[in-house]
Amino acid sequence: MTTDNRSTLFSPLTLPTPDGTGLALRNRTILSPMCQYAVNRQDGVATDWHLQHYGAIAAGGFGLLTVESTGVSPVGRISPRDLGIYSDEQETAHWHLVSFIHSQGAAAAIQLNHAGGRASGKPWLPGVQGGSASIEDGGWQAVGMTDQSIAKGYRPTMKLDKAGIKQIISDFTAAAHRADDAGYDAIQIHAAHGYLLHQSLSPLVNTRTDEYGGSFENRSRLIYEVVDAVREAWPNSKPLGIRISATDWVEGGLAIETTAPLMRDLVKHHGINWVDVSSGGLVNTPLQPSGPGFHAILGAQMKQALADTDAVVSVVGGISSPEQAETMLRTHQVDAVSIGRAAMRNPHWSAMAAARLGVPREDNPAAPQYWRAEW
Numbered sequence: 001m002t003t004d005n006r007s008t009l010f011s012p013l014t015l016p017t018p019d020g021t022g023l024a025l026r027n028r029t030i031l032s033p034m035c036q037y038a039v040n041r042q043d044g045v046a047t048d049w050h051l052q053h054y055g056a057i058a059a060g061g062f063g064l065l066t067v068e069s070t071g072v073s074p075v076g077r078i079s080p081r082d083l084g085i086y087s088d089e090q091e092t093a094h095w096h097l098v099s100f101i102h103s104q105g106a107a108a109a110i111q112l113n114h115a116g117g118r119a120s121g122k123p124w125l126p127g128v129q130g131g132s133a134s135i136e137d138g139g140w141q142a143v144g145m146t147d148q149s150i151a152k153g154y155r156p157t158m159k160l161d162k163a164g165i166k167q168i169i170s171d172f173t174a175a176a177h178r179a180d181d182a183g184y185d186a187i188q189i190h191a192a193h194g195y196l197l198h199q200s201l202s203p204l205v206n207t208r209t210d211e212y213g214g215s216f217e218n219r220s221r222l223i224y225e226v227v228d229a230v231r232e233a234w235p236n237s238k239p240l241g242i243r244i245s246a247t248d249w250v251e252g253g254l255a256i257e258t259t260a261p262l263m264r265d266l267v268k269h270h271g272i273n274w275v276d277v278s279s280g281g282l283v284n285t286p287l288q289p290s291g292p293g294f295h296a297i298l299g300a301q302m303k304q305a306l307a308d309t310d311a312v313v314s315v316v317g318g319i320s321s322p323e324q325a326e327t328m329l330r331t332h333q334v335d336a337v338s339i340g341r342a343a344m345r346n347p348h349w350s351a352m353a354a355a356r357l358g359v360p361r362e363d364n365p366a367a368p369q370y371w372r373a374e375w
């Protein structure tokens with residue numbers, strides 16, 4: 001517990017790394033990854049939209065920005081308008097994005113994803129209903145752990161054989177190399193929200209009978225293989241993170257009692273340094289909570305499970321009040337907070353929060369150009 005009245009939210013944080021150097025963050029506000037569906041030519045290349053979106057949030061004082069779900073392969077993208085990191089042109093655009101984020105004093109993480117059966121979705125934009133994008137609209141045949149449709153409105157997937165699974169693991173490896181070359185400071189592996197790694201882990205949808213299905217050990221095999229491959233490709237001087245849906249909110253699905261020990265093993269034995277706690281997204285359920293800080297309890301449970309490790313635990317979900325974020329940190333529920341929609345509403349959320357929490361003006365993380373805004 002901090003014994004003075006200095007803000008914990010605006011105290012520095014180090015994400016640990018295997019080589020012991022660590023990644024120093026100026027504060028504990030993390031931008032949660034949020035798809036922008038702003039790729040123009042269905043080519044996975046970041047555009048001016050991404051630069052202004054992430055640029056404003058970096059200028060707004062965040063410690064770490066997690067760039068949205070980025071496909072490790074064309075078929076792994078959530079929608080035709082998602083970012084990718086499998087071509088030279090994409091890598092160059094990421095490099096520009098990262099350079100600007102760094103110029104504002106923030107660190108940059110990239111969320112690497114394979115959407116599995118939830119790939120080739122329609123971009124979540126006004127007037128667009130969910131489900132698979134048609135082939136005419138740039139959609140494709142999605143691949144997954146089974147040949148079932150993953151959700152209402154999605155086409156049946158093509159079931160991955162072992163060679164297909166190995167290909168995905170090498171796509172993650174190649175993406176990690178490109179992320180390093182683009183200058184990213186951290187990777188977040190997406191194992192949440194109903195995408196491929198979550199589809200593999202959860203008994204609610206993984207009905208395979210080979211070594212990738214059945215027991216928890218088998219269902220977690222793909223996560224271990226991806227984490228090990230990425231850790232191998234990613235420098236030991238850089239932190240590796242994972243976002244997990246800690247529970248499916250459904251009887252018989254994933255629960256914190258199984259996901260927390262999994263994260264613990266990944267931290268202790270497989271080089272994970274940062275766990276970002278979310279939930280759900282695989283199956284619809286009225287039990288999925290919302291409201292202020294709606295995952296706080298899950299975050300605290302994960303933190304407790306990892307208490308004797310050096311991993312950083314962050315939590316996402318309905319955090320928009322600086323005072324609530326401060327309390328979560330002061331009471332050691334988590335080490336950092338991931339801010340999603342509040343950062344879209346106000347890209348300068350971090351600067352605003354610092355002012356509200358009494359951080360002296362000269363220490364406010366806002367860009368110097370905005371000094372006279374008098375936060």
Ligand SMILES: Cc1cc2nc3c(=O)[nH]c(=O)nc-3n(C[C@H](O)[C@H](O)[C@H](O)COP(=O)(O)O)c2cc1C
Binds near residue numbers: 032068111190
């Ligand atoms: C427009 C939008 C896009 C999102 N895209 C992603 C994504 O790419 N990856 C991810 O893990 N979560 C994604 N999410 C979920 C957010 O990261 C976050 O977990 C969720 O919005 C809850 O946090 P919040 O209440 O702070 O917004 C998205 C959410 C929104 C609103």
